[in-house]
Amino acid sequence: MHIAKVLAPTALLLAVFFVAGANADEAKPPAEAKPPAAAPPASVPTKEFQAKATYCQTCHGLSARGFIGTNPMPRLAGQQPAYIKNQLQAFIDHARLNPVMGNVAHVLSPAMVEALSKHFQALDPPPYGGAPKDLVDAGQKIFHEGVPSADIPACETCHGADGHGKDDFPRLAGQLYPYVINELTNWAKLRGQDPNKPDNSAIMAPYAEKLSKDQIAAVAAYVSYLK
Numbered sequence: 598m599h600i601a602k603v604l605a606p607t608a609l610l611l612a613v614f615f616v617a618g619a620n621a622d623e624a625k626p627p628a629e630a631k632p633p634a635a636a637p638p639a640s641v642p643t644k645e646f647q648a649k650a651t652y653c654q655t656c657h658g659l660s661a662r663g664f665i666g667t668n669p670m671p672r673l674a675g676q677q678p679a680y681i682k683n684q685l686q687a688f689i690d691h692a693r694l695n696p697v698m699g700n701v702a703h704v705l706s707p708a709m710v711e712a713l714s715k716h717f718q719a720l721d722p723p724p725y726g727g728a729p730k731d732l733v734d735a736g737q738k739i740f741h742e743g744v745p746s747a748d749i750p751a752c753e754t755c756h757g758a759d760g761h762g763k764d765d766f767p768r769l770a771g772q773l774y775p776y777v778i779n780e781l782t783n784w785a786k787l788r789g790q791d792p793n794k795p796d797n798s799a800i801m802a803p804y805a806e807k808l809s810k811d812q813i814a815a816v817a818a819y820v821s822y823l824k
Contacts (some may be wrong), residue, residue, distance in 0.1 A: 678714035724771030736819025770823035
């Protein structure tokens with residue numbers, strides 16, 4: 598397949614990556630300096646990589662900071678490469694249901710996925726924040742202590758005390774408030790749709806179900822301010 602044929606669908610890679618359906622007021626990210634271009638591995642042509650990385654900015658903003666809008670686009674900056682790779686595979690396997698992402702993931706070479714995931718991990722823009730600050734204290738308590746009465750462990754158990762994640766467990770620090778709310782609220786509809794190919798989404802499923810609406814909002818508010 599020629600590069601020209603795959604370039605356009607790849608533009609949608611991050612437009613629908615971790616697709617969210619939460620509603621929020623349209624907002625554009627504040628101006629920030631263009632991040633330096635990452636050096637791709639020798640197996641990926643520089644121009645091809647730079648073209649794909651530039652397309653990512655269309656929806657996820659400079660430095661992959663994310664975009665807050667009707668369908669908020671999640672932050673990928675600082676994300677764990679292993680998590681990005683696993684989620685792309687989940688789209689291919691239909692463990693995460695999104696026909697666009699399934700098609701896009703199919704056309705990315707392993708070398709390109711590796712290059713993009715490392716590029717995102719190296720970016721470190723400030724978080725958007727913007728969540729209700731009166732929820733932060735409650736969210737902090739849940740994140741670090743869990744909800745013992747509901748048998749919900751601390752979020753930091755898997756995502757780290759700083760929220761930066763590790764390996765297959767994703768970074769939550771700086772993630773967009775409306776995106777986190779949507780993902781946790783609709784976890785059973787968005788994740789782990791292929792029981793024959795379980796991943797870490799299966800670990801989160803029972804806890805997402807137990808969290809109340811207010812608890813979800815609190816956790817989302819807290820992590821949105823983490824750097």
